[in-house]
Amino acid sequence: DAKTTQPNSMESNEEEPVHLPCNHSTISGTDYIHWYRQLPSQGPEYVIHGLTSNVNNRMASLAIAEDRKSSTLILHRATLRDAAVYYCILRPRRDDKIIFGKGTRLHILP
Amino acid sequence: ETGVTQSPTHLIKTRGQQVTLRCSSQSGHNTVSWYQQALGQGPQFIFQYYREEENGRGNFPPRFSGLQFPNYSSELNVNALELDDSALYLCASSYRDRVGEQYFGPGTRLTVT
Numbered sequence: 613d614a615k616t617t618q619p620n621s622m623e624s625n626e627e628e629p630v631h632l633p634c635n636h637s638t639i640s641g642t643d644y645i646h647w648y649r650q651l652p653s654q655g656p657e658y659v660i661h662g663l664t665s666n667v668n669n670r671m672a673s674l675a676i677a678e679d680r681k682s683s684t685l686i687l688h689r690a691t692l693r694d695a696a697v698y699y700c701i702l703r704p705r706r707d708d709k710i711i712f713g714k715g716t717r718l719h720i721l722p
Numbered sequence: 723e724t725g726v727t728q729s730p731t732h733l734i735k736t737r738g739q740q741v742t743l744r745c746s747s748q749s750g751h752n753t754v755s756w757y758q759q760a761l762g763q764g765p766q767f768i769f770q771y772y773r774e775e776e777n778g779r780g781n782f783p784p785r786f787s788g789l790q791f792p793n794y795s796s797e798l799n800v801n802a803l804e805l806d807d808s809a810l811y812l813c814a815s816s817y818r819d820r821v822g823e824q825y826f827g828p829g830t831r832l833t834v835t
Contacts (some may be wrong), residue, residue: 626782644822654828655826655828656814658823658824661823663805699764708755708772708778708813709767709778709780710822710824711749712765713735714763
């Protein structure tokens, strides 16, 4: 399985944009890039996913490098509620499993 | 729209016992996945059910088994409980053709003593 590398933790200030990086140098052409987050004492929450093009939704934006070996989850204006563990996940197109790694713990400073 | 619900919220069992955890999927979702999350770790995939059949399994022994019912709800059964089975058990539901967008329940916290 292709693997992802994320920083263990990051800090950001409230009301500022946050860029969460993810490296996936062994990604294959049919791997989707998924992002989930897990708030304290809750189950994971789907955030966004993409294949080749950048994606936007009401929660975040996903910027995918042209060579697809890295991606960045962008929270446009962080709030205290965005403090969570963020997981970057690769899922082969024909695979139905979501395989979580260790993720990045995001701290939001008021 | 009702989200994913799980029961019970917490459970304490003794080593060697058996446990059944339950999950009701989000309305309309036909696929259910189960995960085990140990403290401080990411969720680990146990198995997935679609059309009442197991559709993929992670690296878990056969004493972890499941069921999916015609209404798409699901059960996770664990036999011969071990201390290392203490964890948060998460259920997630999705549409079969959008399996990457999974919606998780709050989990069941299992403690094995």
